[in-house]
Amino acid sequence: MASERDYYTVLGVARGATDAEIKRAYRRLAQQWHPDVNTDKGAPERFKEINEAYQVLSDPQRKQAYDMFGRTAAGADPDAGFAGGFGGFGDIFDAFFGGATTAARRGRPQAGADLRYDLRIAFVEAVRGTEKEIEFPVLVRCETCGGSGAKPDTAPITCPQCNGRGEIRNVRQTMLGQMVNVTTCPRCRGEGRIIETPCETCTGEGRTERRRTLRVTIPPGIDEGHQIRLSSEGEVGPRGGPSGSLYVAIHVTPHPALRREGTELIYEADVSIAQAALGTRITVPTVDGDEDVEVKPGTQPGTEIRLRGKGVPHLRRSGSRGDLHIFVHVVVPSKLSKKQRELLEELAHEGKEPVSDNGTGIRERLRDALG
Numbered sequence: 001m002a003s004e005r006d007y008y009t010v011l012g013v014a015r016g017a018t019d020a021e022i023k024r025a026y027r028r029l030a031q032q033w034h035p036d037v038n039t040d041k042g043a044p045e046r047f048k049e050i051n052e053a054y055q056v057l058s059d060p061q062r063k064q065a066y067d068m069f070g071r072t073a074a075g076a077d078p079d080a081g082f083a084g085g086f087g088g089f090g091d092i093f094d095a096f097f098g099g100a101t102t103a104a105r106r107g108r109p110q111a112g113a114d115l116r117y118d119l120r121i122a123f124v125e126a127v128r129g130t131e132k133e134i135e136f137p138v139l140v141r142c143e144t145c146g147g148s149g150a151k152p153d154t155a156p157i158t159c160p161q162c163n164g165r166g167e168i169r170n171v172r173q174t175m176l177g178q179m180v181n182v183t184t185c186p187r188c189r190g191e192g193r194i195i196e197t198p199c200e201t202c203t204g205e206g207r208t209e210r211r212r213t214l215r216v217t218i219p220p221g222i223d224e225g226h227q228i229r230l231s232s233e234g235e236v237g238p239r240g241g242p243s244g245s246l247y248v249a250i251h252v253t254p255h256p257a258l259r260r261e262g263t264e265l266i267y268e269a270d271v272s273i274a275q276a277a278l279g280t281r282i283t284v285p286t287v288d289g290d291e292d293v294e295v296k297p298g299t300q301p302g303t304e305i306r307l308r309g310k311g312v313p314h315l316r317r318s319g320s321r322g323d324l325h326i327f328v329h330v331v332v333p334s335k336l337s338k339k340q341r342e343l344l345e346e347l348a349h350e351g352k353e354p355v356s357d358n359g360t361g362i363r364e365r366l367r368d369a370l371g
């Protein structure tokens with residue numbers, strides 16, 4: 001990810017720039033680098049980078065996440081679906097400039113596909129954040145031809161069927177006037193160029209498969225179903241097309257004792273009648289290790305003990321963390337030893353509480369009485 005530049009650098013604004021400054025910088029750069037007006041070879045890549053920077057820095061929540069955790073966190077947008085984010089160049093451009101460029105989508109190299117990587121992490125890793133190394137097969141730019149798809153020392157030619165436009169226009173005269181029907185050029189598949197002598201390594205595709213290893217930063221507070229978007233880490237497009245994104249889909253292995261609800265953690269603690277009445281200390285597993293917690297004398301069933309700040313950190317609000325809620329369950333024994341029964345009967349007698357006398361109790365007392 002060495003090629004990934006800081007979003008503020010991309011837009012040429014200072015950290016702490018106002019929303020208006022960011023918007024102004026984006027509009028200026030987007031107009032300058034739009035691939036339909038800028039023929040520079042790096043323009044599509046640059047334009048994509050500019051858009052991505054703006055997507056994050058114009059969204060207060062994502063901007064804050066980016067400021068704190070960098071690119072990984074800003075991309076981890078649980079509200080966005082898998083195909084979330086934004087569409088092609090045209091979509092952004094349309095939104096900003098009133099769709100003036102809708103017709104100008106021709107002769108553009110096709111972008112590479114987005115990839116999805118399913119990553120399983122432990123419960124505590126999700127809460128505390130972690131770093132993971134992932135490895136996956138991906139289509140990368142062919143080294144032999146540099147991605148053009150043409151054999152070295154040859155070059156793609158302009159498609160003769162569409163003259164490089166990538167589309168065919170059929171004009172028909174009808175009763176209602178002139179009808180223009182535009183279709184993608186079948187010869188060059190809309191690319192505007194044709195490879196006459198294909199590269200032997202990639203058979204003209206401009207890309208080859210390779211295994212890539214990446215370190216992914218998992219921000220604290222991430223949860224099951226969240227996705228981390230790593231732009232330009234997906235497949236490279238054919239014949240020099242821009243790269244898609246890599247989506248790392250997070251799966252979290254449940255904790256044996258803790259349950260999570262957003263930023264809150266829940267632990268159900270069982271105590272005996274005697275422990276609830278007399279008080280005790282219990283060991284509670286937290287994501288920071290075991291904690292010794294006091295259960296006060298006279299604790300009622302369902303009582304909640306709250307460990308403040310022992311929950312899950314907010315994904316987008318640093319320094320803010322949920323609580324750990326301990327719910328105390330008083331367990332009534334269903335089986336009693338002889339001694340336990342006697343003691344409980346004594347307890348009931350002391351409190352003048354009538355209790356059932358079935359089971360072994362009465363017989364044993366009779367036997368004791370009869371000696």
Ligand SMILES: [Zn+2]
Pocket residue numbers: 142143144145146147149150199200201202203204205206207
């Ligand atoms: Zn090649």
Ligand SMILES: [Zn+2]
Pocket residue numbers: 159160161162163164165166167185186187188189190191192193
């Ligand atoms: Zn063509």
